[in-house]
Amino acid sequence: MCDTVVALPSVTKDGKAYFAKNSDREPNEAQILELIPGNRHQPGSQVSCTYISIPQVEQTFTVLLSKPFWMWGAEMGVNEHGVAIGNEALFTRIKPSNEPGLIGMDLLRLALERSRTSYEALYILIDLIGKFGQNGNCSFEHQLFYHNSFLIADRENAWVLETADKHWAALNVKDYYSISNGITIEKNWDIASDNLVKFAVDKKWCKSENEFSFKKCYSDFLYTNFSQSQKRRCDTIGYLKQNKGKIDVHSLMNLLRMHSPEGGSWRPDRSFTEWTVCVHKGFGPIRASQTTGSIISRLSHDGDLHFLTGTSAPCTSFFKPVWMDLKIQNSTDTKPGNTYDERNMWWRHERVHRKILENFVEYLTVYQQERNEKEEELLNKALKAIGKPARIRRSIQDEGFSISQILDNNFLDHAKKNPGPINQRGLHRIEWHGHNQKAGIR
Numbered sequence: 001m002c003d004t005v006v007a008l009p010s011v012t013k014d015g016k017a018y019f020a021k022n023s024d025r026e027p028n029e030a031q032i033l034e035l036i037p038g039n040r041h042q043p044g045s046q047v048s049c050t051y052i053s054i055p056q057v058e059q060t061f062t063v064l065l066s067k068p069f070w071m072w073g074a075e076m077g078v079n080e081h082g083v084a085i086g087n088e089a090l091f092t093r094i095k096p097s098n099e100p101g102l103i104g105m106d107l108l109r110l111a112l113e114r115s116r117t118s119y120e121a122l123y124i125l126i127d128l129i130g131k132f133g134q135n136g137n138c139s140f141e142h143q144l145f146y147h148n149s150f151l152i153a154d155r156e157n158a159w160v161l162e163t164a165d166k167h168w169a170a171l172n173v174k175d176y177y178s179i180s181n182g183i184t185i186e187k188n189w190d191i192a193s194d195n196l197v198k199f200a201v202d203k204k205w206c207k208s209e210n211e212f213s214f215k216k217c218y219s220d221f222l223y224t225n226f227s228q229s230q231k232r233r234c235d236t237i238g239y240l241k242q243n244k245g246k247i248d249v250h251s252l253m254n255l256l257r258m259h260s261p262e263g264g265s266w267r268p269d270r271s272f273t274e275w276t277v278c279v280h281k282g283f284g285p286i287r288a289s290q291t292t293g294s295i296i297s298r299l300s301h302d303g304d305l306h307f308l309t310g311t312s313a314p315c316t317s318f319f320k321p322v323w324m325d326l327k328i329q330n331s332t333d334t335k336p337g338n339t340y341d342e343r344n345m346w347w348r349h350e351r352v353h354r355k356i357l358e359n360f361v362e363y364l365t366v367y368q369q370e371r372n373e374k375e376e377e378l379l380n381k382a383l384k385a386i387g388k389p390a391r392i393r394r395s396i397q398d399e400g401f402s403i404s405q406i407l408d409n410n411f412l413d414h415a416k417k418n419p420g421p422i423n424q425r426g427l428h429r430i431e432w433h434g435h436n437q438k439a440g441i442r
Contacts, residue, residue, distance in 0.1 A: 004086035021086035030336035051100035073105030091223030104148030182229035269428035320400035321382035
């Protein structure tokens with residue numbers, strides 16, 4: 001389960017567009033940051049996606065992705081033209097096929113590789129869904145099938161696309177928007193598929209066109225409610241509204257790290273069912289996801305700048321500035337899998353994240369005291385470097401990855417030198433012990 005937000009220039013502090021997302025996946029499903037160069041392709045060639053191959057286009061654009069290690073597609077990313085997309089799982093009354101096909105993450109990457117604007121990306125997604133549908137297992141360790149919603153932004157505009165199989169509705173964003181794991185569009189779409197209303201009436205999901213609501217007619221009650229998508233969306237929309245005119249990278253970092261809008265000493269083991277924007281896997285099958293990667297994109301004609309964690313749990317992570325014309329430092333890492341690997345940045349950070357879970361309030365405070373100061377310094381340095389020569393920006397980008405590793409090492413040293421009692425409730429501790437054993441973390 002995920003959360004994605006966009007804020008357009010009309011409501012941001014510096015008059016630039018902002019896009020942000022938390023990607024929530026299985027606890028041991030490592031993410032990888034990938035910068036994939038654009039390329040020209042031979043007529044008639046094919047592109048191999050996660051499960052199937054489809055016709056390739058003549059020109060693909062450079063994309064920066066944060067993606068689960070095992071799939072071709074990505075949950076979030078941006079391209080060289082300043083188009084950013086995040087997808088969300090939608091559970092609808094039309095059950096998705098379990099036949100291999102294009103999954104939502106494939107659709108997202110395909111749209112990024114082929115679009116110059118958010119409007120163009122919207123219609124690429126609509127065309128691909130119409131031709132190929134959206135189906136296939138979306139989980140590495142389990143069976144999970146779903147349809148998708150997409151929040152699509154560029155430097156000036158944004159669109160929301162929500163789907164149920166090959167039915168869809170799209171809305172042009174005004175000022176700001178957020179999506180979670182539930183349909184948000186009711187009757188207020190700007191464009192929609194031809195039979196969207198008729199299909200619902202024929203299925204007797206509503207009595208007439210006048211009664212139709214995309215959200216009410218097409219939503220699956222069980223999954224939509226158990227994911228607490230409406231609550232999480234209320235939290236993110238409320239935050240954007242409260243910060244209207246002040247939205248920037250720093251405020252979006254706070255949004256993605258949100259556990260409770262009220263603040264206070266929240267802890268992840270206090271409930272089996274509570275979903276938050278920065279989500280931590282809970283005991284049992286209900287809160288089954290963990291935030292495994294996060295992105296914030298500042299989209300501007302004077303130069304795009306992106307901040308990514310490349311690691312899980314943004315509350316325990318350091319956002320690193322990334323420019324798309326520069327090589328990513330962690331590209332020399334070993335590609336991650338679902339077991340611990342010291343040679344990979346995502347897995348190295350998991351020792352920190354999972355140690356913090358053992359005494360969440362105290363350990364998180366220790367980590368954040370050093371993290372917040374370093375992050376603010378580098379954020380300001382990166383913003384001032386927009387438009388500067390590559391050598392200056394490369395130094396700042398590399399510094400972000402180096403600081404992140406130093407912070408992790410410093411925290412682990414502190415925890416080793418100051419071993420306190422484990423303050424983690426029993427069932428939550430059992431849950432994470434199981435994930436650690438599976439991953440080979442001792």
